[in-house]
Amino acid sequence: MIFYSTGACGISVRMGQDEEIVSGLRRMLGEQRVLTSKVDIIPYCSDYFHRDSFSTLGSWPLCAVLPETTEEVSEIVKLAAKNRTPIVPRGGGSNQVGGVMPVDRSIVISTSRMNKVIEIDSLNMMVTAQPGVTLKEIDEILDSFGLTLAQEQGSYKVANLGGAISTNGFSLRHNRYRDIGENVIALEVVLGDGRILRTGRKVCSNSSGYPLHKIFVGAEGTLGIITEVTLSVMPKPERELAVLATFTDWDSAQRTAWKFIDSGINYAGGFAIESMREEFGKKIPVVLVGLEGTKEEVEVQEKIVRRMLEESGGEIQDSDLAWSYWRLQRTFWCGAVDDDTNGDDLVAAMPLQYYDEARERMERDVYPKYGIQSNPDDFKVVLIGRRPLVAFNFVYKMNEISYEQLKEMFGEMMAIVSEYGGVGPGCHAVGELLKDFISMEHDKTRLAVMRGLKKVFDPYDIMNPGKKFVP
């Protein structure tokens, strides 16, 4: 069964064209890997954002397809380009900004069957894999080689390599292991006209040609579909532990966390948080630092970290508590808070000294207008490392706020972050939800260059249209 929009643009012509596209796809992939029935394509209509395309945007995809090879992806895109049919690349579907919400009559290309590890090169410390391998799976496979990618995002179990690269994913352990974007050595990408681009050779250092792989980091599938990734990997740690200290006030906790940023210690990651978790029994500011490496390295680091925390007025807590909290924070895939309450956030990159002021403005001027509250579990969060981020966490009842209101609210939050020189989506990307507000963060020239680049990679404007920025 095929779904059609009832737009005024000659439905009979489109029906015929759509049937031809579906038949063409079936000839390429077989019946099983082209999904068109409602029950089959509903799961491809939404992401973790909890809103689906049909009720939010009034759009249904034409079909969802499950290719297994680069050549298949290329043939699908060529067919789509010929018919000017939009393509929506989909990885694990865990993004929070409507990035995989299909536009009408689109082809959703799921990379879930492109899940093979192609090569592990221990000498040159790199791994090559298809994009559908999850962040957790790649670490499990690398483990027996004594290696790790360590991109432990909160969505570690479901987010996959292609999706994490396309959103410029942030991992709590990024200070030691770098972000996935920084670890990209080379990519293979099917461009918007079906051509297969290899961005460069598999070498860790390269000053030959333009660094084309970088343009696909955070591109949200708007320039092409990543079909193969080569990433640099690190030795897996011999020892891991965490040090946690409680503080009497948020200001001391936050300032202590800042001190780690330029401390020169190669900690895995860390954060200051004021939360109301059952571990502490009350609302309390804490600083948590994760340490990894050789046994000796960790031993020395632990001493320095403890000393820094104590000298700043922190009270060091039990090491088991520290470890369990750190493990939980690293990979907290949990779904919604409860049936109708949704926890969401704006994770922003901004000058850290303005975080409190910005958050207070949001709590005073923005949230009440929309009936939204700060998340009682995590009021204040500053993530430290090479890529410091701050989080504005909130909870809301799904049935009490419309999509348009939610969008408007995110716009107001981004405007506040932007006033302080920051960027709203510090990770998580733009998707459908934030695209209307991106011009706050980019001047006209930058936007024009970005649009020009999109034309080069996606000449027919079919790659994930309606996401990232307004055309």
Ligand SMILES: Cc1cc2nc3c(=O)[nH]c(=O)nc-3n(C[C@H](O)[C@H](O)[C@H](O)COP(=O)(O)OP(=O)(O)OC[C@H]3O[C@@H](n4cnc5c(N)ncnc54)[C@H](O)[C@@H]3O)c2cc1C
């Ligand atoms: C509970 C939870 C915790 C999270 N924690 C974190 C976190 O700690 N850090 C963080 O950065 N994010 C986090 N996220 C957000 C989300 O998981 C990440 O953005 C994730 O990297 C998306 O990966 P995915 O495979 O699910 O991609 P999808 O959601 O499937 O796609 C994301 C975007 O990438 C595009 N895309 C997917 N695959 C490809 C491909 N092969 N080629 C081109 N484009 C592609 C899609 O079109 C879309 O625009 C979290 C989300 C949840 C729900």
